[in-house]
Amino acid sequence: MSEIDYLAKRPEVTQKLNKAIKEQEQKKAERAQGVRGGGGGEDDESGEEVSGEATEQEVALFVDIGVMALKDVKDVEMQTANPPLLQKGMLHYEGGWPKEIDVTDDEQKQRYCKKLEKEEGYTQTILGLCDTMETTILQNSAIDIYEEYFEGCEGLGGEDVSSGEAGGKGGGDRMLKVKSEFKDQHDRPALDISIQKQQQQERFAVAYGPYYYQQPIKSHDSLIWNMTSSSSPEQTLNCYSPAVSVDFHSRENSLLCCGFRNGTVGCYDLRKGPDCICTTDVSVSHKDFVTRASWINSKTHSELFSAGEDGCVKWWDIRNMAQPTDFAYCDPTRRNEPQNALVVSCLDVKFIVAGSE
Missing domain, CATH: 2.130.10.10 (YVTN repeat-like/Quinoprotein amine dehydrogenase)
Known part of the structure; x- marks a missing residue:
């Protein structure tokens, strides 16, 4: 159904159309009487058969069609192809070796390590890695594994408490730590x-x-x-x-x-x-x-x-x-x-x- 057909069926539009049709029929009738009374004259240009329904052109003359609620019409329609997605895992068995080194051959790996140790700059590279590793370890702020529980306490210390000299006051910096806990299953003292x-x-x-x-x-x-x-x-x-x-x-x-x-x-x-x-x-x-x-x-x-x-x-x-x-x-x-x-x-x-x- 077209927009014009839809609007033509509405009551207020139909009244306007009927009124316009009646006025047009009256004009045609007056023209027809004038032709008969005058005995001749110009031919009836509207020799068309008058019908009770308005045509699309007539409706378009008296109806203002809004365009705000019209449906969108696609000029071009196309479907793009979906990219293929794959889930893959990787087993990192042992890395850091060149392609020509067989990681399952221990002797071959040892020879390669000795070769690297003889190269210039090996020592400086290792020292640089130590600094990087230390920085990374210190960034672990989730659990402070290096916390000193008895920091600042006297009498706890590191070397020989009996001598009374190491660690300053209290005889050294020895730390007391729980190594193991042996618990009785019956919870007896x-x-x-x-x-x-x-x-x-x-x-x-x-x-x-x-x-x-x-x-x-x-x-x-x-x-x-x-x-x-x-x-x-x-x-x-x-x-x-x-x-x-x-x-x-x-x-x-x-x-x-x-x-x-x-x-x-x-x-x-x-x-x-x-x-x-x-x-x-x-x-x-x-x-x-x-x-x-x-x-x-x-x-x-x-x-x-x-x-x-x-x-x-x-x-x-x-x-x-x-x-x-x-x-x-x-x-x-x-x-x-x-x-x-x-x-x-x-x-x-x-x-x-x-x-x-």
């Missing part, structure tokens, strides 16, 4: 630690137990940890009572003595398994829990001391644990009576020194 240094590896024993006597505990076992592996313990020692004190033998690397909460003392041989090889009887042991068990230097390498809450220090030989070799009470009156004994909280076997609360 550690009561005592004994470190053993060997030629090939370092390990330590930990006694776990409750702080208070009636506090419940999930496990009585003590653990042997290797310093090179913090994920799991190297060995688990089966303890019939929570261990309060542990001590590695200074010469026999496989021997370990323990003081237990029930007052007994036991000895473990790590080569023979996780169970005690010998233990004291409850009747001859401490009347309260053991505070310290420690080996002493002897010719037989089988003697140890133990101290307890009952105020008694006992001398044991693991070759015969039925009875203590000797014992003494921490009695300030020097009467060696248990009712006057003070609690022995610490023990040093080098000079047989006992401390009390």
Whole structure:
């Protein structure tokens, strides 16, 4: 449908068209009467048949067509071709080598590296790359991996703290850092630690137990940890009572003595398994829990001391644990009576020194 046909069907346009058609018909009729009355004259130029509908030319004479709402008409229509898109990846196995160098041949790469080292300007190029690399590293501001946590603190320092000279005040610039974290799966508090240094590896024993006597505990076992592996313990020692004190033998690397909460003392041989090889009887042991068990230097390498809450220090030989070799009470009156004994909280076997609360 053309725009003229569309406008011709509107009411206001139709009224104008009908009015114009009637005026045109009247003019034609008057002309026709004048021809008949005059008996001749000029021929009727409008010999066309008058119809009730307006033609396109007539509508165009009386209608003002707006062009604001007309549809756009394309003179030329074309479809451009889409560019092909491909997704590709690249495996950077080893780069920086010339094309003639086979990266899978180590000998060929070594020869090429030696050839480069002999060229002039090699040293200056390496020094220039070091400056560039240092600048790039310092630009990493996301995580400050070079942060000095104890900057400005006295007593922390770098070389020899015992000399008291390095690092100025406090004996040097030594830094304290956590190397590894050894965590018990039962979250028990550690009561005592004994470190053993060997030629090939370092390990330590930990006694776990409750702080208070009636506090419940999930496990009585003590653990042997290797310093090179913090994920799991190297060995688990089966303890019939929570261990309060542990001590590695200074010469026999496989021997370990323990003081237990029930007052007994036991000895473990790590080569023979996780169970005690010998233990004291409850009747001859401490009347309260053991505070310290420690080996002493002897010719037989089988003697140890133990101290307890009952105020008694006992001398044991693991070759015969039925009875203590000797014992003494921490009695300030020097009467060696248990009712006057003070609690022995610490023990040093080098000079047989006992401390009390």
